[in-house]
Amino acid sequence: MTGAEVTRMIVAGVVFCMRVSHSPVALLAPSLAALTLACSSMTEPTVDARLSLDASSYVAVSGPTLQSPAIYRFTVVARFRNTGSTDAHLGRCRPDSPHPMFGVMLSPSDPRESSGYDPVWACVGHDNPIVVAPNETRVDTLVIFGPASWDGRTQKPLGKLEGTFQFVYFGDVCNATHGCRSEPFTVSLGK
Numbered sequence: 001m002t003g004a005e006v007t008r009m010i011v012a013g014v015v016f017c018m019r020v021s022h023s024p025v026a027l028l029a030p031s032l033a034a035l036t037l038a039c040s041s042m043t044e045p046t047v048d049a050r051l052s053l054d055a056s057s058y059v060a061v062s063g064p065t066l067q068s069p070a071i072y073r074f075t076v077v078a079r080f081r082n083t084g085s086t087d088a089h090l091g092r093c094r095p096d097s098p099h100p101m102f103g104v105m106l107s108p109s110d111p112r113e114s115s116g117y118d119p120v121w122a123c124v125g126h127d128n129p130i131v132v133a134p135n136e137t138r139v140d141t142l143v144i145f146g147p148a149s150w151d152g153r154t155q156k157p158l159g160k161l162e163g164t165f166q167f168v169y170f171g172d173v174c175n176a177t178h179g180c181r182s183e184p185f186t187v188s189l190g191k
Contacts (some may be wrong), residue, residue: 089129090171116159
């Protein structure tokens with residue numbers, strides 16, 4: 001078809017492709033046969049990722065501290081694999097932070113309780129995320145501390161320090177349907 005171009009329309013998340021001639025008649029009365037649900041010559045970039053940890057259980061140990069109660073810590077090795085066809089962008093607190101922002105959530109989530117390991121981030125605005133290219137795996141070794149917060153009046157720690165949790169990265173590929181949550185893991189307190 002000479003003088004025709006492929007035009008894409010996205011309606012309710014479905015990609016429709018059609019050939020449109022430069023003829024005014026073709027613009028007024030497009031053929032339904034030209035409308036298809038996919039174009040073999042055009043592919044949309046895919047966004048997908050997997051986040052995994054090095055273990056399914058951890059022991060949080062207290063270290064020397066002048067504070068009461070004790071501060072517990074454990075180390076995770078997080079592997080973020082970009083399985084999509086476009087770059088993944090992970091948020092970081094400062095433009096030069098060496099690791100992505102993360103969370104440690106209860107699993108399953110419970111509105112009556114919170115994780116004692118979920119960090120409180122106080123970050124600056126910037127446009128320098130960590131970029132993970134397609135088919136690239138990023139590995140971070142992170143020390144997780146808890147409790148992350150205390151009641152200002154009673155000085156008692158907030159959040160659970162033992163139980164089942166999930167590790168989470170924050171970024172443009174991280175939403176309810178794309179895998180920026182680890183499998184659940186358990187944490188117990190050691191001496």
